[in-house]
Amino acid sequence: MKIAYSVAGEGLGHAARMVCLAPRLAQTHEVELFCPATVRDYVLERLPGRTLRDVPHFSFIKKGDRVLFFATLATAVRRLPAFVREVFRLAELLKAESFDAVISDFDPYLAWAGRLAGLRVVQINHPGVVMRNLSFNPLSWPAVLAAFLLEGPWNRRILCSFYGGDVGPLLRPELLSQPRRDSGSWVCHLKPEYHDVVVPALEKAGLVPYELYPRKGGDFDAALASARGVISSAGHQIISEALVLGKPILVLPQSGQYEQILNARRLERSGRGWRATRKNLESRLRGFRFWAETLDKNSPYHDDTETAVTLLLAHLGEAPIRLKTSSAQSVAKTLARSS
Structure with missing residues (x-):
């Protein structure tokens, strides 16, 4: 199976999970890595010799150390035409190079491209855990909206978290x-x-x-x-x-x-x-x-990479979801209208 694996470029947690998972997945599948420029050096330093493909990323707008969610959302809306063009480009690449599935760690570009190309999309990330923790705190509302938008579409999702996740921490x-x-x-x-x-x-x-x-x-x-x-x-x-x-x-x-x-x-x-x-x-x-x-140094927490790999392989091994021509055209029209 040929897999396209992408990560978000905000922070290093997404890239750290890629460093954990990519070598394991590459033992049984052909894995191509898609990385934003912001984490490229981090990944190459830890996975030397790997060829990395470029993918854009959305970044948070900040004032000092404070995240401005509504300013971030407004910037994302202005970038929507460029986003749509990039999704179409990536979808054509996925089809031209005969990829079979997409793994996305909070990257909407390749996730949407995979959906448009009719491929199975498996999402694995931590930020999605906020959707399981919606509260009366007003800060949680834009965070849940941002997580929903930035994940993009998926057929299966695995949340990595030391609380409330499908799998626990993943360490390099x-x-x-x-x-x-x-x-x-x-x-x-x-x-x-x-x-x-x-x-x-x-x-x-x-x-x-x-x-x-x-x-x-x-x-x-x-x-x-x-x-x-x-x-x-x-x-x-x-x-x-x-x-x-x-x-x-x-x-x-x-x-x-x-x-x-x-x-x-x-x-x-x-x-x-x-x-x-x-x-x-x-x-x-x-x-x-x-x-x-x-503090007792004997921690109850452990590295859960093996579980994450097992789940990913199980989800990737399911029958590919090939969209009907009409469905693929519908997705394309939805993206085109957004531009």
């Missing part, structure tokens, strides 16, 4: 192979714009020594596996890695980003981590420092 093999120990150093994985707030708070709260990531030339996998504890954003992938490795973690969810807010709440509910805001960061770090010493 090179991270899992690192020796786990406590070097006494704290690992801070945050964007540089956080450093002016976080670094003074770390020092005042006594979380020293510490290592700042991402940084050029740094070995983040080794640092994480040997960390005393982790301070990071509330992205699902970094939380999952800390949980599986048994590392205490304190997270700062991105303002206005409901998925991260939900991740942080579920992390705290798990009893394996804390959450904080910029305003209460120093005081929370002080408490986190002492709590981290008491």
